[in-house]
Amino acid sequence: MPEIPDEHPTLWIKSTRSESLKGKTIVLAVTGSIAAVRSIELAREFIRRGAEVHAVMSKAAKDIINPMALHYATGNEAITTITGKVEHVEFFGNMGRADLLLIAPATANTIGKIAAGIDDTSVTTFATTAIGSGKPVMIVPAMHEDMYRHPAVLENIKKIKDWGIGFIGPKVEEGIAKIASNDEIVLEVERMIGINSLVGKKILVTSGSTAESIDPIRIMTNRASGRTGVELTLEAYRRGADVTIAHRNKVGTGNIRDVFAESAQQMTDAVLSELESGYDILISAAAISDYTLDAANSKIKSGKDLTLSFKPTRKLIREVRKAYPELIIVGFKAEAGIGKDELIQRAKQTLEEAELDMIVANEVSEKGMGTQDNSVHIIHADNREITNFAGPKNKIAIELMDIITEMILEE
Incomplete structure (x- = not known):
C-alpha cells in the first residue's frame, strides 16, 4: 500500500512549476475587494514555485471569500483575527519567519490605513509590524478608477512608496484600477525575494x-x-x-x-x-x-x-x-x-x-x-x-x- 503523504493535499503541487521561491515564506494578505477571488489561484501559483504560503484576511475580505477557501489554497488555516499566538509577530517581528508580506488585493481603505499607521484589522496589523521591522512588503491595489484618482489615495501611495515599499499595478481600464495579473504579481515577487544573482546586470x-x-x-x-x-x-x-x-x-x-x-x-x-x-x-x-x-508597394494581384x-x-x-x-x-x-x-x-x-x-x-x-x-x-x-x-x-x-x-x- 502506498505511503500517504503527511501534508495537506494542496501541497502536492509544490515546486511543480519551478523552485524559484523554494524555502521562502509568503504571507498573502487579502482585503475586501471583489478581486479577492483571485487570491485563491495566486496562492497556488506561489506554491507551484516552491513557496510556503499563509493567508491573513480582513473582516471585509470574509464577505467576499470564505476563509476555508484560503485554507484550501494555502494548506494552512487562514488568519482572520490576531490571537494569543501574536501571529503578526510570529511572521514579521524581528525574529519573524516570513520573507514577504504581499497585500493582494489592497483596497483604498487599507492603503490609507497603512499610510496613517492605523492597524485596526488583521491585515493592517501585519502591515504595521512588517514595515516597522523592515521586512519586505509589496502592495497590489484594486479599486474603481475614481477612487484610485482621489488625491488622498495618490498621496498615500506616494507616501508608502517613499518608504521603499513596492506596488504592483494597477492596470486602469473599463473605469476600474484592476488588480495586476497573477503572472505579473508572481514575477515581481520572484524578483523581490528570489535568487537576485543578476542585480545590476x-x-x-x-x-x-x-x-x-x-x-x-x-x-x-x-x-x-x-x-x-x-x-x-x-x-x-x-x-x-x-x-x-x-x-x-x-x-x-x-x-x-x-x-x-x-x-x-x-x-x-x-x-x-x-x-x-x-x-x-x-x-x-x-x-x-x-x-x-x-x-x-501595392498588393500583388492573386490568381x-x-x-x-x-x-x-x-x-x-x-x-x-x-x-x-x-x-x-x-x-x-x-x-x-x-x-x-x-x-x-x-x-x-x-x-x-x-x-x-x-x-x-x-x-x-x-x-x-x-x-x-x-x-x-x-x-x-x-x-x-x-x-x-x-x-x-x-x-x-x-x-x-x-x-x-x-x-x-x-x-
Missing part, C-alpha cells in the same frame, strides 16, 4: 521569428514561436537583471523593456542601437530570416504565377561581434533533418566563425519550433563538455540562465 535578448514584407499585406516568416526567448527574458528578470527583449511581440509585464523589430534589417539595427547604451550580454535567440526581398527574387540578409551576430569584441554573446543554431553529430558539428562551426561565447543547438524536425518542449545542446567556446537539456521551455530557460549567470559573473 544588463541583458539584451532577441526572440521569435522575423518577417520580411512581400507586399503591404503579405509577409514571409518562419515557425519560431519566441517562447524560448521570452522564457529566458523572464528568468533573467526574476534574477534581478535589467532586461530588454527585441521581437515583434510584447511581453507586457513587469519592467521588461520591449523593442519592436519585425524584419531582419530592423532586428539588426535595433540590436546595434541598443548595445550602444552598454549591456553585459546579448542572447541571440531570435530565428532571423536568412533571406529578404524588395517588397511591392497568377508569382516569382520572387531573394537576397541574403545581414548576419546580426557577426556585425555585433565586430562592433563589440568584448561583449558576451550567446547564439542559437536550429537545424532540421540531421543527426546529433552533424548538428553539433555545424553548431561548433558557427560558434567559431561568429566568435561566440556559447551556442545553443537544437534539431527542430519534431520539437523546438512552435512547441512547448525542446531538447537543446549547449556548446561553450572553451570546449567544455557539451550539455544537453530536454523538457518544457521554461525549465530549459532556467538551466540555460544558470550557465549564463555563471558566465556573466566570471567576467
Whole structure:
C-alpha cells in the first residue's frame, strides 16, 4: 500500500512549476475587494514555485471569500483575527519567519490605513509590524478608477512608496484600477525575494521569428514561436537583471523593456542601437530570416504565377561581434533533418566563425519550433563538455540562465 503523504493535499503541487521561491515564506494578505477571488489561484501559483504560503484576511475580505477557501489554497488555516499566538509577530517581528508580506488585493481603505499607521484589522496589523521591522512588503491595489484618482489615495501611495515599499499595478481600464495579473504579481515577487544573482546586470535578448514584407499585406516568416526567448527574458528578470527583449511581440509585464523589430534589417539595427547604451550580454535567440526581398508597394494581384527574387540578409551576430569584441554573446543554431553529430558539428562551426561565447543547438524536425518542449545542446567556446537539456521551455530557460549567470559573473 502506498505511503500517504503527511501534508495537506494542496501541497502536492509544490515546486511543480519551478523552485524559484523554494524555502521562502509568503504571507498573502487579502482585503475586501471583489478581486479577492483571485487570491485563491495566486496562492497556488506561489506554491507551484516552491513557496510556503499563509493567508491573513480582513473582516471585509470574509464577505467576499470564505476563509476555508484560503485554507484550501494555502494548506494552512487562514488568519482572520490576531490571537494569543501574536501571529503578526510570529511572521514579521524581528525574529519573524516570513520573507514577504504581499497585500493582494489592497483596497483604498487599507492603503490609507497603512499610510496613517492605523492597524485596526488583521491585515493592517501585519502591515504595521512588517514595515516597522523592515521586512519586505509589496502592495497590489484594486479599486474603481475614481477612487484610485482621489488625491488622498495618490498621496498615500506616494507616501508608502517613499518608504521603499513596492506596488504592483494597477492596470486602469473599463473605469476600474484592476488588480495586476497573477503572472505579473508572481514575477515581481520572484524578483523581490528570489535568487537576485543578476542585480545590476544588463541583458539584451532577441526572440521569435522575423518577417520580411512581400507586399503591404503579405509577409514571409518562419515557425519560431519566441517562447524560448521570452522564457529566458523572464528568468533573467526574476534574477534581478535589467532586461530588454527585441521581437515583434510584447511581453507586457513587469519592467521588461520591449523593442519592436519585425524584419531582419530592423532586428539588426535595433540590436546595434541598443548595445550602444552598454549591456553585459546579448542572447541571440531570435530565428532571423536568412533571406529578404524588395517588397511591392501595392498588393500583388492573386490568381497568377508569382516569382520572387531573394537576397541574403545581414548576419546580426557577426556585425555585433565586430562592433563589440568584448561583449558576451550567446547564439542559437536550429537545424532540421540531421543527426546529433552533424548538428553539433555545424553548431561548433558557427560558434567559431561568429566568435561566440556559447551556442545553443537544437534539431527542430519534431520539437523546438512552435512547441512547448525542446531538447537543446549547449556548446561553450572553451570546449567544455557539451550539455544537453530536454523538457518544457521554461525549465530549459532556467538551466540555460544558470550557465549564463555563471558566465556573466566570471567576467
